[in-house]
Amino acid sequence: MKLYDLTLSGNCYKVRLFAALAQLDLTIVPVDFMASEHKTPQMIALNPFAEIPILEDDQVVLRDAQAILVYLGNRYGGEAWWPGEAHLQGEVMQWLSVAANEIQHGPNVARLIVKFNSPADANLAKSRSQHILGLLNSHLTSHDWLAAGRPTIADCAVFPYVALAEEGDLSLIDYPNVIAWIDRVKKLPGYIDMPGLYGQRM
Ligand SMILES: N[C@@H](CCC(=O)N[C@@H](CS)C(=O)NCC(=O)O)C(=O)O
Known part of the structure; x- marks a missing residue:
């Protein structure tokens, strides 16, 4: 593969x-x-x-x-990462969609501007980022994981650009549940890093 x-x-x-x-x-x-x-x-x-x-x-x-x-x-x-039940698949898909939309157009674009000089609207990327980080933080008030009550592909899809937020000059300090979730993901068996993740700015 x-x-x-x-x-x-x-x-x-x-x-x-x-x-x-x-x-x-x-x-x-x-x-x-x-x-x-x-x-x-x-x-x-x-x-x-x-x-x-x-x-x-x-x-x-x-x-x-x-x-x-x-x-x-x-x-x-298998079942652990992609649940078989329809309503749990729906839950996972909700967050895959967030990864491809709100996260892509928020924290991802903010990072592209700061790190790669992308000619995009920094204020718009910042306000979009704050909006989705607030929603994510609220969700994580009562959930340890994004969907299905366990780590799934939803967490893998949302994690990278949220954990890379500081590279887009976005502070996570106002989103303590997001920080706690990042730390939980980092403790999963087999976890691997990429350069620039939260707490290790490059
Ligand atoms: N919808 C795609 C988007 C992938 C994407 O934007 N990839 C970037 C690299 S992170 C890319 O290849 N961009 C092409 C370019 O900038 O020319 C996905 O979620 O995988």
Whole structure:
């Protein structure tokens, strides 16, 4: 199983993190993002959207971190990571959607602006971030994990860009339940880091 990957990408890290937690054997294929390797014809053939992560598993080729997590969780992670019950799948999906929308357009964009000079609206990214971090903090008042009462692929999808918030000049100090959840994720067996995570600013 191959992951087309960039070390500094939180989207790629979602997949690396899940594979580590679920003890899946993943071959990392580094993509030279600065040289626009993700836009070469070979990569476009794998993902016409010209984005990473991309997963290749025999004949299966998938783009989008959330979709990859559903595939891996369902096929290899078992009930622990991708619950079989419909209402629990709905709960997980709610948070995968948050990862792809509110988190992507909030903390992810804030980090792109600060760390990679992305020409986006910093005030908008900040207000979007504060909104979703507030909602996340409220949810975590009465939940240890995002969905299904246990760690699932939902936590893997939301964790990276929230834990990387400080790289986007977003303080988590007003969100103590988020900080506690980050610490819980970091204690999961098999957990792996990426550069720049909460508490280890790079
Ligand atoms: N919907 C995709 C988005 C992936 C994405 O935005 N990947 C970035 C790297 S983190 C990318 O490849 N961007 C292409 C570019 O900036 O040219 C996902 O959730 O995986």
